[in-house]
Amino acid sequence: MWWLTIPLVGGVWDVFTGDIPDWITVPIITVGAVWSVLKSPVSLLLMLLFGLTGYVLYRFGVVGGGDILLVLAVTPFIHNTLPLAPFLLFFLSLALSTAFYGVFFSILQGKFLRVIPVPFLPPVIALLYGILLMGLVDRGYFVREKGIDELEEEDVLAEPVEGFPKMVVEKGDVERLKRLGVKSVKVLVNLPRMGPFIFLAGLLLELYTSNPSLILPLLARGLFPLS
Numbered sequence: 001m002w003w004l005t006i007p008l009v010g011g012v013w014d015v016f017t018g019d020i021p022d023w024i025t026v027p028i029i030t031v032g033a034v035w036s037v038l039k040s041p042v043s044l045l046l047m048l049l050f051g052l053t054g055y056v057l058y059r060f061g062v063v064g065g066g067d068i069l070l071v072l073a074v075t076p077f078i079h080n081t082l083p084l085a086p087f088l089l090f091f092l093s094l095a096l097s098t099a100f101y102g103v104f105f106s107i108l109q110g111k112f113l114r115v116i117p118v119p120f121l122p123p124v125i126a127l128l129y130g131i132l133l134m135g136l137v138d139r140g141y142f143v144r145e146k147g148i149d150e151l152e153e154e155d156v157l158a159e160p161v162e163g164f165p166k167m168v169v170e171k172g173d174v175e176r177l178k179r180l181g182v183k184s185v186k187v188l189v190n191l192p193r194m195g196p197f198i199f200l201a202g203l204l205l206e207l208y209t210s211n212p213s214l215i216l217p218l219l220a221r222g223l224f225p226l227s
Helices: 002-017 022-039 041-059 065-078 085-108 123-134 173-179 195-210
Strands: 143-147 184-188
Touching: 002 022, 002 065, 002 195, 022 041, 022 065, 041 065, 041 085, 065 085, 065 195, 085 195
Parallel strands: none
Antiparallel strands: 143 184
16 A cells, blocks of 8 residues: 555645645656566556547647656556556546546535435446536636646646647657737636545555455445456
C-alpha cells in the first residue's frame, strides 16, 4: 500500500495548485521503467499501452497530462494487483471525479437534481451520472476567451482553430497561432482536478484486493475480478 503515497502527494499538489508537476512523476516513471525492463516485461507493456492511450486522450484535451503521468508512475507497483490495473485505476478515478464534479457544479449553478449517493453507484453508472450532471452546467462556466499573448502551455482549447490541428497548447504553439492570424481563442477553465481521485481510486482498489467484502457496496464485483 506504500505506493499510494505517490498519488497522495500528486493529489494534494493538484488540489492546491491545479497542476501535478513533472518532478513528482517523471523520476518515478523513469525508475519504474528501468525496473520493468529488468524484472517485469508485463509491467513495461502496460506502461507503454497506457502511456499511448493517455497521450491520445491528452492530445484531444480529454484529460490532463499530469493525471496520465501520475497513473503511469504507479503502474509498475500495481500491475500484479488486478488485470489491466492502470486502466482500471484511471477509469475508476475518472468515474469518481466526474460524478463528484457533476454534483458539485450542478449545485453551484443551482441546477441540483436529486443526488444518488455517488459511492454506492457502480463505476460505469457513476461515470454516466456525472456526465449527465456536467451536461446541465452552463458552458460559460468552463469557457473563457483569451488573447493570444495570454495563452499558457497546456491550455485546452474549447473549440478547434482552423489550421491548428491540436486542442492542447504546447511550447511554440503561440507563435504558430500568431502566424495563422489568430488574435484570441476560447479555452477551457475551472477544469475538474482529477489528482485526488486517482489517490481515492487507488485506495479503493487496494482495499478491494485485500478484503473484497469490505467495499462491495462501493464497487461492482464483476468490474474488478480478482482472477
